[in-house]
Amino acid sequence: MKIGIVCYPTFGGSGVVATELGKALAKKGHSIHFITYKRPARLDFFSENIYFHEVSTAEYPLFEYSPYDTALASKMVDVVLYENLDLLHVHYAIPHASVAFLAKSILKTKGIELPVITTLHGTDITLVGNDPSFSPVVEFSINSSDGVTAVSHQLKEQTLLSFDIHNEIKVIYNFIDFSRFRKTNKNHFKLAIAPNGEKIITHVSNFRKVKRIEDVIRVFEKVNRKIKSKLFLIGDGPERKRMERLCREIGLCSEIRFMGKQQAVEDLLNISDLFIIPSENESFGLSALEAMACEVPVISSNAGGLPEVNIQGVTGYLSDVGDVEDMAANAIKILSDEVLHEKLKKGAYETSLKFHIDHILPQYEQYYNKVHTRVTSQNVIA
Secondary structure (H helix, E strand, C coil): CEEEEECCCCCCHHHHHHHHHHHHHHHCCCEEEEEECCCCCCCCCCCCCEEEEECCCCCCCCCCCCCHHHHHHHHHHHHHHHHCCCEEEEECHHHHHHHHHHHHHHHHCCCCCCCEEEEECCHHHHCCCCCCCCHHHHHHHHHHCCEEEECCHHHHHHHHHHCCCCCCEEECCCCECCCCCCCCCCHHHHHHHCCCCCEEEEEEECCCHHHCHHHHHHHHHHHHHHCCEEEEEEECCCCHHHHHHHHHHCCCCCCEEEEECCCCHHHHHCCCCEEEECCCCCCCCHHHHHHHHCCCCEEEECCCCHHHCCCECCCEEEECCCCHHHHHHHHHHHHCCHHHHHHHHHHHHHHHHHHEHHHHHHHHHHHHHHHHHHHHHHHHHC
16 A cells, blocks of 8 residues: 555654554555655665655745644645555644645545544643644544544543544554564673663653653652662653753762663663653553563553553552652562562563564554545445
């Protein structure tokens, strides 16, 4: 099939999943066309089946802000017409699903009935979508899509509670590529960073408030009093400067490393002893899953879809949002008990296998075919 993928090209979960999905589909022989304002962060290799179409916006004195939605809709129409796409798969409801509806309407006037599938990823529903400024558009866009998927059962239920949805929502979990995220021997690397046998605790995110980075640091502060340890904070975002100030205030800057955005995050996961993700809301927890694939136990909140990934007592431990004391106690328990640590490492890896891309990719292919057949057959009947 010829598939257009519309996503945010950033390090956030929706952009990562969209990019990895496109790459995997291309390997299967599908023709994949990424449509976005810059090259996606993980689109880092050449493939004869992958194409990138950049959306550019012109600056006009009339507009205070560049009309990205209009430019994106025009680019969607252009790519569909000249690349003969079979369907569009848009990731994140705002603005991609609403823009896709506009593009679909334009294409209809040209005699083209293009199936549109929308994947909901989390904050497009739980945070942005609930804003009264956006919620009517989000609801309309979901109901107007030809197919809708969500990355967890919790997100599906949250969507149905938040909006008046008449469309069926199919749950297709996020996934990982084990050719990249797997346990490898990086002991020489770990010795250089933790020469005195320190335990390494890692967090990966886009440093937004919802990720509760302060909780990560507060947990580490308590763990560090009991166990020699270091904290890796991987990523970047609006909370970073505040967290750097906090680090100085508590006097742990020599033990806390702000790593910034990392392309080879798997190398850092491979020297980690524990992963922490205390988010206030997390529709799935892709970063936790990537850690689990590298045999790293997880400490997390019980928010959103995290309990569908991090299984209590099997892959790690769950705590209520903001319960720093419980998270720290669980972290200390894991890091001070080698037998428990090994058990959780094994459980993390075995659980992660359920989310292997080889299991998830066929679900998307089947769904594409189902939606495409339904839409095109309706058009023939009409």
